[in-house]
Amino acid sequence: MVGRVDVARLAGVSPAVVSYVLNDSHPVAPATRERVVAAIDELGYRPNALARSLATARTHTLGLLLPESANPYFARLSSAIEDAAFEAGFAVLLGNGVDSAARELGYVRAFLDRRVDGIIAVPGGDFAEGWRELQAAKVPAVSLDRLQAGIDLPSVVVDNAGGARVATEHLIGHGRTRIACLTGGEGLSSAQERVIGWRGALADAGLPVDDQRLAFTPFSVEAGHAATLELLARDPEIDAIFAGSDTQAVGTLRALADVGLRAGEDVAIVSFDGTPISDYTTPRLTTVVQPYAEIATEVVRMLLTLIEDPEQDRSRLHRVLPTTLLRRDTCGCGPAARADADGALALAGTSAPTTRIEQNQTEPKEFL
Incomplete structure (x- = not known):
């Protein structure tokens, strides 16, 4: 199996420099970066996602909680969100809450167990407990399509x-x-x-x-x-x-x-x-x-902004689309x-x- 050391040897750099390029964690000279990328391509090296997540505290996964993915509206919306997330370098885990507070809470906990970086939720049941657990875990979330009274979730909705x-x-x-x-x-x-x-x-x-x-x-x-x-x-x-x-x-x-x-x-x-x-x-x-594509782009953008800067005032993040x-x-x-x-x-x-x-x-x- 090809490893980071093999990439470093072919590129003529240290394994640490390969890590810098992969994680974009330190400045690397453009020529050196090009050699590392070329070596990765030539060897077909694929970084271990779990190891990277442990090193960076990121899994590059998002949780998407829907009422029912079989519904034509949510099917189209989830497809657009998956496309937008993929473009940003994130995979999406899907859960169907079926408008049940208990099931939605179960999926929130499942997403947290899998260390998602953030959650997009279309809450159908009472989402208060799920929101409390997300806050306790310091995992950002954005509400989509609908709002819940008394919860200051950032949101993206249409008019x-x-x-x-x-x-x-x-x-x-x-x-x-x-x-x-x-x-x-x-x-x-x-x-x-x-x-x-x-x-x-x-x-x-x-x-x-x-x-x-x-x-x-x-x-x-x-x-x-x-x-x-x-x-x-x-x-x-x-x-x-x-x-x-x-x-x-x-x-x-x-x-x-x-x-x-x-x-x-x-x-x-x-x-x-x-x-x-x-x-x-x-x-x-x-x-x-x-506007499905715009909704998806906006909700992913908002969530990634919160992931990068968790200290933002989340209660003020609200977007209404025509x-x-x-x-x-x-x-x-x-x-x-x-x-x-x-x-x-x-x-x-x-x-x-x-x-x-x-x-x-x-x-x-x-x-x-």
């Missing part, structure tokens, strides 16, 4: 209220007046913020805000289907639905078909997330798109309204042939 407002205003612009809202669990900050946006748009338009047209339900196809049927049973005159996720909206589409209503005609729909599935429904979903409305078929936009799709698609970074996008007016917010 949920602004995105929901734009979605609802778009439905109002199509002449819809009896607009329902179905969104995630009542205890989730992201779900509550989307309700705030829905309520605000209705109030500003002078339309009644009727809680009979509001449903809190899990972010799943099955829950979206059941909640839509319940909403229609409460008020058969509903003419539009703002769905808090694409996954729920898929269930909404099925529910409308089950009762003989046409999506985009009898009942308009705008959903939230902008996952790939939204482009493969019939009709295709109009949706509020989250969303984008993609207009397709379920909102009622016809081909004429999407005539300028091609120019907008370049901005959206999508190849869908009949999509129009419009940027919501919310600007990114950062508190550092």
